Amino acid sequence: HVQLVESGGGSVQAGGSLRLSCTGSGYTYNRNCMAWFRQAPGKEREGVAAVDSDGTTSYADSVKDRFTISEDNAKNTLYLQMNSLKPEDTAMYYCATRRGTGYGLSLAYKYWSPGTQVTVS
Numbered sequence: 001h002v003q004l005v006e007s008g009g010g011s012v013q014a015g016g017s018l019r020l021s022c023t024g025s026g027y028t029y030n031r032n033c034m035a036w037f038r039q040a041p042g043k044e045r046e047g048v049a050a051v052d053s054d055g056t057t058s059y060a061d062s063v064k065d066r067f068t069i070s071e072d073n074a075k076n077t078l079y080l081q082m083n084s085l086k087p088e089d090t091a092m093y094y095c096a097t098r099r100g101t102g103y104g105l106s107l108a109y110k111y112w113s114p115g116t117q118v119t120v121s
Contacts, residue, residue: 002026002111006095009116012085016120020080022095022113030073033103036080038091038118047105048093049080058104063089085120093118 008020020036035050049069050058057069068081078095093116096109103109 004095004111004113006113006116009093009118011119014086014120016085017083018118020093022078024076024097032097032099033101034071034078034097035109037094037096040091050104053101060105087120090120091118
């Protein structure tokens with residue numbers, strides 16, 4: 001079965017950096033869309049960054065030029081490098097995957113990780 005496990009969350013001061021990792025198993029990595037989402041208390045889950053099965057990336061406007069999504073297919077691992085962090089980036093972060101193409105930042109992903117907390121103060 002598909003399993004996603006992320007790591008790298010934590011607490012950081014505004015202006016700092018964190019890198020999230022998400023390692024997947026149970027699927028063919030390069031045939032899937034992969035994405036990062038976040039959900040702050042009292043707010044809806046939102047897409048942060050995504051990479052399609054053809055390598056095309058997309059970003060939410062709020063994180064463009066600060067966050068970078070990347071992947072290591074050999075390790076079945078997805079990354080999110082987060083720089084110049086702001087207090088409004090504080091949220092639970094999730095990675096997600098779904099076989100196919102074109103899901104971008106939509107919520108139509110099938111498999112989700114448990115989540116990792118990122119707190120910016």
